[in-house]
Amino acid sequence: MSSTQRDSGASTNSTEAKKTDPRWNEKKCSWASYMTNSPTMIVMIGLPARGKTYMSKKLTRYLNWIGVPTKVFNLGVYRREAVRAYKSYDFFRHDNEEAMKIRKQCALVALQDVRVYLTEEGGQIAVFDATNTTRERRDLIQAFVKENGFKVFFVESVCDDPDVIAANILEVKVSSPDYPEKHRERVMEDFLKRIECYKVTYQLLDPDDYDKDLSFIKVINVGQRFLVNRVQDYIQSKIVYYLMNIHVHSHSIYLCRHGESNHNVEGRIGGDSELSPRGKQFAHALRDFIDEHKLSDLKVWTSQLRRTIQTAEELGVPYEQWKILNEIDAGVCEEMTYQMIQDSFPEEFALRDQDKYHYRYPGGESYQDLVQRLEPVIMELERQGNVLVICHQAVMRCLLAYFLDKGADDLPYMKCPLHTVLKLTPVAYGCKVEMFYLNVEAVNTHRDRPLGKNPRDSALIHRRNSYTPLSSHDQVKRPRLYSAGNQPWLPLAPTPSALMPERLQSQARTGGSCLSPCAKESTLMAAKKLVAVFASE
Amino acid sequence: MTNCPTLIVTVGLPARGKTYISKKLTRYLNWIGVPTKEFNVGDYRRECLKIYKSFEFFRPDNEEGVKIRRQCAMSALNDVRQYLSVEGGQVAVFDATNTTRDRRGTIMKFAEQNGFKVFFVESVCEDPEVIAQNIVQVKLENPDYMNCSSEEAIEDFMERIKCYETSYQPLDEDLDSDVSYIKIMDVGRRYLVNRVVDHIQSRIVYYLMNIHITPRSIYLCRHGESDLNIKGRIGGDSGLSGRGKEFAKRLRNFLEEQNIKDLKIWTSQMKRTIQTAECLGVPYEQWKSLNEIDAGVCEEMMYEEIQEHFPLEFALRDQDKYRYRYPKGESYEDLVQRLEPVIMELERQENVLVICHQAIMRCLLAYFLDKTSHELPYLKCPLHTVLKLTPVAYGCKVESVYLGVESVNTHRDRPENVNVQRSTEDALQTVPAHL
Numbered sequence: 001m002s003s004t005q006r007d008s009g010a011s012t013n014s015t016e017a018k019k020t021d022p023r024w025n026e027k028k029c030s031w032a033s034y035m036t037n038s039p040t041m042i043v044m045i046g047l048p049a050r051g052k053t054y055m056s057k058k059l060t061r062y063l064n065w066i067g068v069p070t071k072v073f074n075l076g077v078y079r080r081e082a083v084r085a086y087k088s089y090d091f092f093r094h095d096n097e098e099a100m101k102i103r104k105q106c107a108l109v110a111l112q113d114v115r116v117y118l119t120e121e122g123g124q125i126a127v128f129d130a131t132n133t134t135r136e137r138r139d140l141i142q143a144f145v146k147e148n149g150f151k152v153f154f155v156e157s158v159c160d161d162p163d164v165i166a167a168n169i170l171e172v173k174v175s176s177p178d179y180p181e182k183h184r185e186r187v188m189e190d191f192l193k194r195i196e197c198y199k200v201t202y203q204l205l206d207p208d209d210y211d212k213d214l215s216f217i218k219v220i221n222v223g224q225r226f227l228v229n230r231v232q233d234y235i236q237s238k239i240v241y242y243l244m245n246i247h248v249h250s251h252s253i254y255l256c257r258h259g260e261s262n263h264n265v266e267g268r269i270g271g272d273s274e275l276s277p278r279g280k281q282f283a284h285a286l287r288d289f290i291d292e293h294k295l296s297d298l299k300v301w302t303s304q305l306r307r308t309i310q311t312a313e314e315l316g317v318p319y320e321q322w323k324i325l326n327e328i329d330a331g332v333c334e335e336m337t338y339q340m341i342q343d344s345f346p347e348e349f350a351l352r353d354q355d356k357y358h359y360r361y362p363g364g365e366s367y368q369d370l371v372q373r374l375e376p377v378i379m380e381l382e383r384q385g386n387v388l389v390i391c392h393q394a395v396m397r398c399l400l401a402y403f404l405d406k407g408a409d410d411l412p413y414m415k416c417p418l419h420t421v422l423k424l425t426p427v428a429y430g431c432k433v434e435m436f437y438l439n440v441e442a443v444n445t446h447r448d449r450p451l452g453k454n455p456r457d458s459a460l461i462h463r464r465n466s467y468t469p470l471s472s473h474d475q476v477k478r479p480r481l482y483s484a485g486n487q488p489w490l491p492l493a494p495t496p497s498a499l500m501p502e503r504l505q506s507q508a509r510t511g512g513s514c515l516s517p518c519a520k521e522s523t524l525m526a527a528k529k530l531v532a533v534f535a536s537e
Numbered sequence: 538m539t540n541c542p543t544l545i546v547t548v549g550l551p552a553r554g555k556t557y558i559s560k561k562l563t564r565y566l567n568w569i570g571v572p573t574k575e576f577n578v579g580d581y582r583r584e585c586l587k588i589y590k591s592f593e594f595f596r597p598d599n600e601e602g603v604k605i606r607r608q609c610a611m612s613a614l615n616d617v618r619q620y621l622s623v624e625g626g627q628v629a630v631f632d633a634t635n636t637t638r639d640r641r642g643t644i645m646k647f648a649e650q651n652g653f654k655v656f657f658v659e660s661v662c663e664d665p666e667v668i669a670q671n672i673v674q675v676k677l678e679n680p681d682y683m684n685c686s687s688e689e690a691i692e693d694f695m696e697r698i699k700c701y702e703t704s705y706q707p708l709d710e711d712l713d714s715d716v717s718y719i720k721i722m723d724v725g726r727r728y729l730v731n732r733v734v735d736h737i738q739s740r741i742v743y744y745l746m747n748i749h750i751t752p753r754s755i756y757l758c759r760h761g762e763s764d765l766n767i768k769g770r771i772g773g774d775s776g777l778s779g780r781g782k783e784f785a786k787r788l789r790n791f792l793e794e795q796n797i798k799d800l801k802i803w804t805s806q807m808k809r810t811i812q813t814a815e816c817l818g819v820p821y822e823q824w825k826s827l828n829e830i831d832a833g834v835c836e837e838m839m840y841e842e843i844q845e846h847f848p849l850e851f852a853l854r855d856q857d858k859y860r861y862r863y864p865k866g867e868s869y870e871d872l873v874q875r876l877e878p879v880i881m882e883l884e885r886q887e888n889v890l891v892i893c894h895q896a897i898m899r900c901l902l903a904y905f906l907d908k909t910s911h912e913l914p915y916l917k918c919p920l921h922t923v924l925k926l927t928p929v930a931y932g933c934k935v936e937s938v939y940l941g942v943e944s945v946n947t948h949r950d951r952p953e954n955v956n957v958q959r960s961t962e963d964a965l966q967t968v969p970a971h972l
Binding site: 207224225226227228229230231234237240241244245272323363369372380383 | 710714726727728729730731732733736739742743746747774825865871874882885
């Protein structure tokens with residue numbers, strides 16, 4: 001399908017442009033995408049500096065990551081296209097007839113682009129980011145939506161805390177293209193007057209009467225309170241859940257892989273091997289790194305594979321094990337080197353290079369599967385404060401892709417070297433990344449994208465499960481590696497501490513390995529062990 | 538305040554679905570592994586009073602009634618304290634009307650003294666049809682109305698509601714702005730959520746926002762008999778046997794007869810469920826999370842072989858089948874975790890047929906029928922049998938339909954001897970017959 005990209009009027013970010021094509025192919029749909037039938041328009045509502053664009057971009061990033069093609073249409077961008085030079089807040093006065101005409105025209109153009117995106121370009125969700133503060137404007141949008149057979153969901157942000165508003169203005173408006181001179185006080189003054197212009201005609205959503213049949217969420221005071229009305233379907237329920245879990249408090253997320261493992265050294269993928277000597281060194285270096293950064297209340301998460309657990313053990317702080325952070329399951333290729341895979345399964349090897357994101361190892365997983373399994377991790381990371389996630393290459397790529405808004409094409413080739421910590425700090429509308437190499441040598445496990453244009457093989461598109469009529473042969477299913485093994489004499493398998501009153505130490509035990517079992521069982525919990533892997537507050 | 542127990546407090550007039558929500562929420566939380574218990578103050582009152590005469594007991598000017606009711610509430614709170622502080626419970630659901638700010642203040646003080654977090658769940662509904670429906674469905678069966686006719690019961694109950702109405706102070710956006718709560722309006726048409734402070738509250742809110750009371754049925758069945766089933770081997774990814782294919786055909790007929798409105802069909806991503814669904818001739822959706830439990834090193838083995846190669850593992854599994862994790866595989870506990878999104882989606886949906894596997898079906902069934910982790914791994918889920926679950930009153934009606942196609946039995950009961958030193962004979966005592 002074609003992906004005619006519009007000029008700057010349509011796209012808000014440069015990355016938007018290359019997203020529509022790879023994200024849409026109805027046979028490659030993610031689960032989330034399958035569950036969404038008619039296209040949906042999300043309409044933001046609120047005075048300026050209420051976080052509409054922040055929520056729009058974040059939501060779009062999340063939806064794209066879980067595989068639902070989504071795009072933001074920011075009316076400000078259209079307006080700046082139409083009116084080259086912004087002079088002052090006078091443009092926004094509601095009695096400025098000429099300006100009103102231009103603004104309405106921009107809205108109509110934007111809506112046309114929305115229509116094209118949702119009906120011709122394969123988009124599933126369009127986020128219409130504008131103030132939409134009058135009933136008149138919202139009625140216009142509803143008529144448009146009805147005419148085109150879309151669903152509509154409103155997101156209204158209401159905030160009367162002057163500190164929050166001032167902070168918003170400073171963080172994102174001062175650097176807006178509208179204010180090239182960036183003189184703070186003048187920007188603040190003009191912008192506050194701009195807000196006043198809107199206040200005059202602002203008609204809030206009225207859940208009791210006028211708007212009682214609409215589907216919407218009202219976000220009040222940056223998530224302190226929510227009013228949710230008539231959620232229609234799966235995707236709206238996920239949007240509501242997401243919006244209710246994000247916050248704006250500053251925090252940092254640290255992502256790193258386990259220390260170098262024995263399999264890494266041998267060039268083998270997957271498996272459940274232990275740290276090499278250099279890997280252990282890294283674990284020590286990581287401990288120093290954490291001490292240096294003096295992170296308050298840092299949560300540490302690992303997978304349930306030995307190599308991440310061993311890394312965390314060295315830190316001397318409580319940590320939680322998440323099974324869903326385990327490395328991608330390479331099925332029949334587990335524990336092989338790339339050379340062995342090429343020798344034993346040359347067709348599979350080639351298929352993977354053609355479409356690394358969707359390719360599923362026979363008896364194993366694909367990156368697309370990983371994203372689905374990691375979604376609760378992302379949701380919990382959004383809820384949390386400072387977190388260090390010690391995980392694996394493929395897993396880290398998926399998490400990073402969420403934070404840095406990378407598409408399916410780029411995700412499987414992101415560079416996540418061993419012994420390097422990435423610090424992600426949300427800032428303005430995006431994420432600041434700092435990379436810390438902890439100075440312990442390690443092998444390089446990164447395999448670049450192969451050169452030359454690989455034709456998309458149609459066989460791959462139809463493969464949706466480990467069983468397909470097109471799979472090359474009846475494979476022997478190799479055992480999948482999940483846990484760090486069971487201690488033979490203790491029937492209770494290790495579980496994450498999650499909601500238990502006492503934070504438990506590492507619980508990895510293996511028969512005769514070097515890991516020392518040091519789990520403390522709270523006797524009160526013995527009766528019913530907790531399963532949830534979600535981190536506690 | 539990390540990891541402190543949570544006290545969920547229901548708020549609302551009678552017949553607003555508080556007990557329905559309490560029981561459902563308790564069932565869900567227990568299933569995902571959070572020890573939860575509900576405390577229904579009405580039960581305490583029935584224990585105390587023994588005989589219910591009429592709504593007069595609930596009149597606000599009935600001094601003795603007021604005294605007894607307050608005592609019952611205190612008694613219930615004491616049991617809550619016992620459960621959360623001593624018995625290791627994590628969440629307690631305090632199910633009562635709690636319609637006055639005064640009563641809620643008392644509860645919040647109690648919680649603060651004991652180090653519990655409080656989360657209110659208020660149900661507000663003015664739709665007379667819904668209220669009438671509630672009364673008919675659950676109040677008529679109530680011990681309070683055992684000895685009167687339906688009309689008498691309804692009349693009395695409506696008077697009872699009136700007793701509460703005058704003093705009802707709903708949670709207020711301004712007066713209660715510091716309190717954590719969710720207000721459910723008109724059976725889920727609208728929600729007001731205030732100050733969710735932690736993970737468990739966020740999960741509770743998400744769950745409550747996804748459940749509904751539209752009548753529907755959930756059909757659970759396993760794939761048709763597979764080739765590995767016949768050989769007595771577990772796991773693997775084999776195709777259907779001849780009898781399995783016959784089952785798929787019968788399933789198709791069954792569904793046509795049932796004439797189910799907008800039925801959704803879900804399968805796992807393994808051959809045997811997909812092949813079963815293929816025969817139905819209608820669209821279906823594949824969920825990886827519905828795949829059978831991964832038996833790790835024991836995949837595709839017969840029980841006899843497991844006993845031969847891994848006698849210790851085999852015994853350990855019998856000792857604690859719910860928590861036991863196959864080496865390099867999964868446990869039932871892991872399954873529950875991976876099935877949680879499936880349950881959430883089942884709650885959102887209406888009519889669904891889930892074609893899955895033995896261990897999976899046991900987990901799903903345990904959720905709907907509120908089975909404990911001890912019972913779960915031994916629930917009977919035979920091949921070629923469809924279970925129809927219909928939510929009714931506070932629980933679930935189950936109808937079992939055997940589609941008349943013979944198959945092997947794959948159910949292995951817990952043997953008497955689970956000692957690791959047991960003999961092979963003892964270990965294999967309960968293994969079902971196979972080729």
